[in-house]
Amino acid sequence: MAILPILHYPDPRLHKVAKPVQVVDDRIRQLVRDMAETMYDAPGVGLAATQVDVHERVVVIDVSEEGNQLLVLINPEITWKSEDCQVYEEGCLSVPGVYDKVERAARIHVRALNEQGEAFEFDADGLLAVCVQHELDHLLGKVFVEYLSPLKQNRIKTRIRKQERQAVKA
Ligand code: K1U
Ligand code: ZN
DSSP: OOOOOOOOTTOGGGGOOOBOOSOOOHHHHHHHHHHHHHHHHTTOSEEEGGGGTOOBSEEEEOOOSSSOOOEEEEEEEEEEEOSSEEEEEEOOTTSTTOOEEEEEESEEEEEEEOTTSOEEEEEEEHHHHHHHHHHHHHHTTOOGGGGSOHHHHHHHHHHHHHHHHHHHHO
16 A cells, blocks of 8 residues: 655646546556555545546545444546535645535535446535545636635745645755
8 A cells, every 4th residue: 555645736737627436457457555554644525536546436434433444436427416505624645735615516416436437326415425526626727716705825835835845945
């Protein structure tokens, strides 16, 4: 297993669109193991392959209290979204230190493949629904700060560039 480097906004590679996984094989299962280790180490409750510079439709999520309920989504699709919305203060491992409110569908229905390549479906609400929508945005090259005003986006870019310059000096 390995902890993978996480790309930081505004890295242009975060805007690449991920391709569907063609075959769920040992290469994908190794990627899933490495992504899970990276997410738990960060720590976070989700991670999309895009964030570790792999542009294939793979996501890991664990929103459980104990951090022991790993959900693996390969080629995930949201097949239904409720009209009612929820607002949640989101964070992102690619935008360290930034949290802001984003409005998304309150309930969703999701279809995906598991690590064996078998199709499964589930309904989600609460944090799981937020997290699935956030991670699927990553696969489409969208980072949550793009829901914020241009002024906030520019301030975030400036702050992260400054943090990274200081990290290089230290
Ligand atoms: O995609 C990511 O960058 C992961 C992100 C997922 C997410 C969290 C909250 C709302 C929407 C999406 C994170 O995990 S940010 C870190 C975080 O939420 C967290 C960190 C430590 C403990 C618990 C949560
Ligand atoms: Zn994120």
